[in-house]
Amino acid sequence: MRIGISCYPTHGGSGVVATELGKMMAERGHQVHFITYSMPFRLGRFHHHIHYHEVEANRYAVFKYPPYDLALANRMAQVAKIHQLDILHVHYAVPHAICAYLAKQMTGGAFRVVTTLHGTDITVLGEDPSLRDIICFGIRESDAVTAVSDDLVKQTRESFCVDSSIQRIYNFVDPRVYYPRDVSHIRAQYARPDEKLLLHISNFRAVKRVDDVVRVFEKVQRQIPARLLLVGDGPEWPRVAELVNELKLDRKVVFLGKQDEVAQLISLADLLLLPSAKESFGLVALEAMACGVPAVTSNAGGLPEVVKHGETGYLAEIGDVDQMAAYALELLTDPVKHRRFSENGLKRAREHFSAEKIADEYEALYQRVLAEP
Numbered sequence: 479m480r481i482g483i484s485c486y487p488t489h490g491g492s493g494v495v496a497t498e499l500g501k502m503m504a505e506r507g508h509q510v511h512f513i514t515y516s517m518p519f520r521l522g523r524f525h526h527h528i529h530y531h532e533v534e535a536n537r538y539a540v541f542k543y544p545p546y547d548l549a550l551a552n553r554m555a556q557v558a559k560i561h562q563l564d565i566l567h568v569h570y571a572v573p574h575a576i577c578a579y580l581a582k583q584m585t586g587g588a589f590r591v592v593t594t595l596h597g598t599d600i601t602v603l604g605e606d607p608s609l610r611d612i613i614c615f616g617i618r619e620s621d622a623v624t625a626v627s628d629d630l631v632k633q634t635r636e637s638f639c640v641d642s643s644i645q646r647i648y649n650f651v652d653p654r655v656y657y658p659r660d661v662s663h664i665r666a667q668y669a670r671p672d673e674k675l676l677l678h679i680s681n682f683r684a685v686k687r688v689d690d691v692v693r694v695f696e697k698v699q700r701q702i703p704a705r706l707l708l709v710g711d712g713p714e715w716p717r718v719a720e721l722v723n724e725l726k727l728d729r730k731v732v733f734l735g736k737q738d739e740v741a742q743l744i745s746l747a748d749l750l751l752l753p754s755a756k757e758s759f760g761l762v763a764l765e766a767m768a769c770g771v772p773a774v775t776s777n778a779g780g781l782p783e784v785v786k787h788g789e790t791g792y793l794a795e796i797g798d799v800d801q802m803a804a805y806a807l808e809l810l811t812d813p814v815k816h817r818r819f820s821e822n823g824l825k826r827a828r829e830h831f832s833a834e835k836i837a838d839e840y841e842a843l844y845q846r847v848l849a850e851p
């Protein structure tokens with residue numbers, strides 16, 4: 479198949495999933511065309527069967543806002559025509575599903591549009607009256623729509639795009655990249671042997687509740703020697719840094735900023751914290767599971783479909799930092815339980831979320847939409 483992919487190419491779960499899926503499809507011999515405003519950061523080295531088409535919005539003085547959406551639709555149509563795309567798979571509804579619809583009209587319906595919903599395109603932007611109707615339009619006009627958890631399917635169908643047909647296809651991890659590894663030589667730079675290492679990775683947006691991460695850690699380090707690694711960057715970073723100061727945790731918290739390769743970092747940790755207010759899936763919790771690191775998370779959105787409470791980690795109510803700290807301490811002070819959770823997580827990641835299994839599901843979906851009249 480000839481498959482076009484549009485996504486947000488910068489750091490963020492939807493771009494990671496889109497890029498990794500494109501790489502999987504290329505490995506399977508399909509021709510893959512990324513159509514994005516910059517090179518997806520996970521694309522990395524040269525890959526046979528992968529093409530990259532850059533979208534550049536015109537900045538003519540008359541425009542208050544550069545017309546990126548039109549430039550994207552135009553580029554999609556050009557790539558579809560020249561490379562005879564069979565499928566255009568867009569990740570994150572806004573603006574990609576609507577641009578794909580336009581491109582399809584421009585080319586006389588020459589290809590099928592598959593839209594994958596990732597979360598905030600529905601749970602945050604779907605609530606905005608300036609976007610709501612057009613998101614729903616993009617969903618209805620796609621030839622197939624997928625969402626990354628049952629919870630997101632339910633929220634989309636119940637909250638605003640009623641009666642739309644949406645298939646759940648979970649996110650995945652590549653076991654060749656995410657696996658438990660010995661990183662003791664690096665660990666020594668961050669923690670003493672007697673200290674536990676807690677980890678949080680996110681885009682530091684308000685929905686991630688990074689201040690809860692710090693508050694949980696504050697309670698944990700009162701009971702046991704511990705340190706916290708904070709990975710990522712975003713609008714909440716200054717507030718989080720202030721809180722770390724206020725709680726006098728400076729010497730125990732390390733801010734690492736944005737990192738491209740997180741598999742090794744994850745392996746450093748004893749526990750992942752993800753107390754989000756919204757989380758359609760929680761890719762980082764799956765990545766942690768695949769590295770043998772249990773997680774303590776909130777029970778928001780699709781997280782209970784990823785983290786099995788009492789088996790691979792613990793789930794608490796959003797904002798319940800006391801409970802999260804108690805769960806964290808339970809895991810960090812009981813090595814037998816920690817090992818059991820770690821093994822359960824490895825098994826769960828392999829059995830339910832392997833890249834091969836999920837790529838099969840997308841491939842079958844592409845074939846189904848192509849076979850439709």
Ligand code: GMT
Nearest residue numbers: 490491492596597756757758759760761
């Ligand atoms: O907020 C983020 O984590 C970024 C966002 C994105 O679109 O990149 O993540 C969403 O998609 C990820 C991949 O499907 C999911 O794992 C995240 O749970 C989801 N984020 C939210 O729902 C807040």
